[in-house]
Amino acid sequence: MNALTLPPYLCEGDKVVIVSPSGKIDQSFIIGARKRLESWGLKVALAKHAGSSSGRYAGTIKQRLADLQAAMNDKEVKAIFCSRGGYGVVHLIDKLDFTLFAQHPKWLIGFSDITALHNLIQKRGFASLHAPMGRHLTVEAADDPCCGYLRDILFGNLPTYSCEKQKLNRIGTARGILRGGNLAVFYGLRGTPYDLPAEGTILFIEDVSERPHAIERMIYNLKLGGVLDRLSGLIIGQFTEYEEDLSLGKELYAALADLLKEYDYPICFNFPVGHVTNNLPLICGAEVELTVTKKSVDLSFIC
Known part of the structure; x- marks a missing residue:
């Protein structure tokens, strides 16, 4: 079990670029994200x-691909911030060239549909950051904890997270x-060259607007495909913006706990x-320690 290569951490004055590889975004969130990143001492393109x-x-597939490839190729760019998710990354992942990226690795930041890029980058041997994007960087206060953790990680100060207990925890x-991200996106890449290995993985999953039976x-x-058998740990995140219709006979977390009780x-x-x-920002591809006790859940980065 080896952690993937972490791109170099950032320093004040480093160049970063904001790209939109999937869904279109309100211009105000691009402006807001740029202001936030500039407040960290970064040069933002x-x-x-x-x-x-x-x-x-x-933009078109050609336009989005050109933007992302240009950012990956630029040896001066130290981080690529995705402005938002929204369906569309799958159009690009089999078309990207990693030749220059491998010579000058850089952080890729985003979540939701950006999970597909995380999978791709990990397949190439590099870690990336599952973390807040443009809207969050724009609307949240200057002392927002998740923005603070994101900044800390990018500048090489790795946090340890401690979270509240939950009665269903194992x-x-x-x-x-640590691998994972959006469940539907991760699921959509199963059986492709962009699937992720299960052996030695602590998997984290989350999703939005998926009905409970679809999540189950x-x-x-993952169970029938042998993925759950080979994991080292499982982090079940937030499933939001759905109606809890009890179609599974119980609440979603309780139904999933029943499904997972054999592990x-x-x-x-x-x-x-x-x-x-x-x-919370999570480094996809980093070695971590997950500790679940009766009192709390702690996640620490070992890299």
Whole structure:
């Protein structure tokens, strides 16, 4: 079990770029994100089509691909901030060239549909950051904890997270490589070259606007496909913006706990990651230690 290569941490004055590889975004969030990043002492560039629009997307496939590839190729760029998620990244992942990126690795930051890029980058051997994007950087206060954690990680100060207990948690301690993200996106890449290895993985999952039976179906896919058997730990994050219709006969977390009861590794529920304000930045590809006790859940980065 080896952690993936972490891109170099940032210093004041470093160049970063904001790109929009998937859904189109309100210009105000691009402006707000740039101001926030500049307040951290960073030199911020905007990709040519960051604010473009083509249907539901931030530009055509050709435009979005060109922006992301240019950011990956630029040896002066130290981090690539995705402005938002929204369906569309899948158009790009088989078209990107990593030749220059491998020579000058950089942090890729985002979540939701950006999970597909995280999978791709990890397949290439590099870590990336599942973290808040443009809207969060714009609307949250200057002392917002998640923005603070994101800044700290980028500048090399790795946090340890301690979260509240949940009655369904499975107690235990495990070390592994942290991987995961949006469940539907992760599920959509199963069986492709962009799927992630289960062995030695501490998997984290979250989703938005998915009905409980659809979430259960995706977890059953992981179970029947042997993924759950090979994990070292499981972090169940936030599932939001759905109606709790009790179609599973009980609340979602309780239904998932029943499905997962045969596994003996640590499992925690209600971890603060997902489409919520308290969306803790997580380093995909880093070695971590997950400790679940009767009193708390602790996650520490070992890299």
